[in-house]
Amino acid sequence: MKGPLFYSKILLFGEYGIIKDSKGLSIPYNFYKGALKTEDNLSGEAKASNASLLRFAHYLETLSESKPQLVSFDLAAMKADVAAGMYFDSSIPQGYGVGSSGALVAAIYDKYAQDKITVLENLTREKLLALKTIFGEMESFFHGKSSGLDPLNSYLSLPILINSKDNIESTSIPSQNAEGKGAVFLLDSGSTGETAPMVQLFMEQMKNEGFRQMIKNQFVKHTDACVEDFVNGNIKSLFGNLKQLSHVVLDHFKPMIPAKFHELWKQGIETNDYYLKLCGSGGGGYILGFTEDFDKAQKALKGHRLEVVYNF
Incomplete structure (x- = not known):
């Protein structure tokens, strides 16, 4: 079993500032990626990831209970998959600022969220903000307080323009100039x-x-x-x-x-x-x-x- 790929991200502008309502611009970076996989005999990093996913499942259980209106997950399925040897196989370096936990959060939401907002529907500002809020709560498991932007970027695989805390939109950026010196x-x-x-x-x-x-x-x-x-x-x-x-x-x-x-x-x-x-x-x-x-x-x-x- 191998799930869909989720990519790393780069926040080009807005680090720290978006906490205080500056603009921000985040783009997917397809060089690094991760996917959920399952194997029988886990060792090393895969084993550590599997153990972390079990802790994450317990955290999501608490989240579903405390904020049922926000999001609910098929946690029985997630726990069964973790017991069967599921882990997050990722080339995204951890602690490097390119969204390793964001890609994992996106993968788990994609696979287990109930009534999920999908990438294929018309992504209104309300839906983007709802996703950002859900992802912020989910990613808080990994580092205390999260804006939810990294998982949002990974989930949508689109550049995201942050106008302010409550105003975000997917955007297009000028296409790259392969011959450019800059x-x-x-x-x-x-x-x-x-x-x-x-x-x-x-x-x-x-x-x-x-x-x-x-x-x-x-x-x-x-x-x-x-x-x-x-x-x-x-x-x-x-x-x-x-x-x-x-x-x-x-x-x-x-x-x-x-x-x-x-x-x-x-x-x-x-x-x-x-x-x-x-x-x-x-x-x-x-x-x-x-x-x-x-x-x-x-x-x-x-x-x-x-x-x-x-x-x-």
Whole structure:
């Protein structure tokens, strides 16, 4: 048995900001994927995944009981499948900010939710918000508090534009230019990051008036401008706003940037060869990079593993 594939995602813009109602833009990233599988003799990662799915089934039972109006699952079937050796077979790296738990949540909802909202129906804003809420509750099992965006992206496999907390829509982004010199890329930090402690740190900082003002007047402002530019294909303006955003993150989100990358981050802003930003909650995993000339960025970041996600 092998279930349908669910892909990883990349939140291009909006990390932390969407908690405070900035715009956001999330795209599927088909390089990594996962599917539910069943095997008789489990070992290693598959065995750990199987045990985790059993804990998740118990969590979903509690969720169904406490919020029956939100969602209900065929948990008898899920538990039987887990007992028969079901696990989530995934190439999505964990703790890298590309939505490993999101793909799993999407797969479980797809297989076991009752009266589920399907990808084939007309996805009104109400339905998208309902899905986002359900997924947020489901994914909270993995890291405390979830916006539900990662599973939504994985489930729909469409770019999602976040206008505000209560206003999301599927969107189209300019098609890639295969010959283009510009690129969005992933830079491997070489270590994993944990979402929960990073979000906790951010929430602590939000208690500080100065930090709150900076988020509103700088971080959200530049994030919103980047989203608008990217969706509308205004590349020149996009790079101007990216430079500002990269600067704000370096100045105010240092704990979320692995220490050995502080200098590289600064170097990008000073040379304009590339601009770096957080990919997900930071602390490790991938860092997101944008450049108008990928060859130049590659030379400047020699010795680091880069993966192109999108070409301008």
